[in-house]
Amino acid sequence: MSSPMLSQILTASRLTDGRVVYFTETGQWSEQILEALFVAGPEAETTLLAQGRQGVAFRQVVDPYLIEVVRAGKDDPLPVRLRERIRAFGPTVYPPPRALIAKDARHVPV
Amino acid sequence: MYRYDVHDRALVAGRVDEFRGQVRRRLQGELNEDQFRPLRLMNGVYLQLHSYMLRVAIPYGVLASHQLRLLATIAHRYDRGLGHFTTRQNLQFNWIGLEDVPDVLGHLARVDMHAIQTSGNCIRNITTDPFAGVAKDEVEDPRITAELLRQWSTFHPEFLYLPRKFKVAVTGAREDRAAVRWHDIGLRLVRDAAGTIGYEVIAGGGQGRTPVIGATLRSFLPKADLLPYIEAIMRLYNRFGRRDNKYKARIKILLQDVGIEAFARMVEEEWPRVRRPDPHLIAAETARLVEDFALPYRPRKDSPVDTTERDLAFWRWVAANVAPHQSADRAIVTLPLKSIDQGPGDITAEKMETVADLADRYSHAEMRISHHQNIVLPHVRWTELPRLWETLERLGLAEPIAGLAPDIVACPGMDYCALATARSIGIAQDISKRLAALAPPEHIGALRLNISGCINACGHHHAGHIGILGVDKRGEEFYQITIGGSDDYDATLGTLIGPAVPAARVADAIESLVLAYLAHRQGTERFLETYRRLGITPFKEAFHAVDQE
Incomplete structure (x- = not known):
């Protein structure tokens, strides 16, 4: 059996709301890890990090860095480190009481 | 309860306006992250694993119902409907957007709340006994001192850029419910031989990677001398505390380097040089606070306890x-x-x-x-x-567990916190389930379990009767277990019981320690008392039996 293929993807926190985002094949930042662009090899990683710096310069993201992922199933990326799996898929202990995006609750009067 | 006056409100409103401008400049690119980070931290805003986190101050842990309702509304509207009360009596929202923070702070200001002194290298939110003002074993209400210190320390220009954060706790009771020996400064209201009330001043305590139990700097300080004396300590810390290494920057390291007696002498020399506040001003303000914090009813000596309830x-x-x-x-x-x-x-x-x-x-x-x-x-x-x-x-808020084993203290751990190296919440849940199956909580008795997801020790694991510290071992979560810690006046530091165990074995290990206690306790002896009588050996043996399974 062959070992799973290791790749790198670029992640960061979105500047405006801090949400976890990934750099995609189309050059955008997405909340979906499934849309992340995979690379392998030092040259491609350097290029990807440069995209991260550009995201910082364009005030899209904060603290970009590469993470290691295995490509499982239909090439779905699974972060190697638990910390990154938690960032990608949310807290492990219980679902937030409502899968509510804050903006959906703007009708709540203060 | 203390109510903000016109000065407090102006101060908080000014801070909201200032931060609104700073956020706008950040979003417009006039400030980069390195420039903005210290500014957002001064306003309680952290960048955590999933989002920004906002830490709201609850000064000395006193909260009014209209304030809690506002926190609920913020949780609904700006978060995911959840708040987290911390071990420093504050509340954290874990899913806040940076662009929303100024509005959230504006709403908070309307009910006299804010995020000032919840982060950064300043004197942090003062903590105290949650039973303050009503505890039967109280010498004096510590909230009066805590509020004086809050007013003195908020935006004190000399102490905005300390070598590191600085935590102060005050208690006025015989039983320590504020963990004063685990703080940079701990104040304990006491009476001298003549019956006069003053302070025992404790300094140099703290948890984190270098746990130290605070030592008594002065056994009795007259109340009138409090502010200049504390100011003298702060000046010495500000001057001599290390700024070259953040891990050695807390006052506990300075006190270890200098020695508690030498530091006490330095404070004695320094504090007469500190300008004393106008005694009339302090007296007037103290009188106002005494009135604000007075019981909202006349206390009674007779006890009309209703014993007809038979359940x-x-x-x-x-x-x-x-x-x-x-x-x-x-x-x-x-x-x-x-x-x-x-x-x-x-x-x-x-x-x-x-x-x-x-x-x-x-x-x-x-x-x-x-x-x-x-x-x-x-x-x-x-x-x-x-x-x-x-x-x-x-x-579901009547579980009879206060101070018992299921009353576990834990930080948010790696499920939320960017600094954490392991999860805490799931471990707390595993232990709760295991102990619930073992025996009723009151049968196990008083037992403090504290869990931290990293060496920063926000879960106060060093002070737990059983302490659990999550560590990362080559990408796997492991947990070091300590025993014998305490946050009472007779504070002790927990002792490591053996090698770290994987997450799946933590509940087994804790159960083994509880079973060892139940097997060895005499009469109504509490867990900590049994441990102190017997030492670590029987617990170590029980732990190793699990470790080697």
């Missing part, structure tokens, strides 16, 4: 969660936020609203937040306890 579950709850009050017709009620479904200290917005209603109905609209991450209703009539208990039962 055993009610009396189990009273035994665990109800504490004696200064007024014989009242009681202090703890609402444990330790549901197995959620993390220690977590509370939904819906529950916040309900608890606020209960505070209105039963506790003069007042609550306290404890450093054990629970809510306290400080003014409940004894005659109303049965009705309150029935309501709490329905809400």
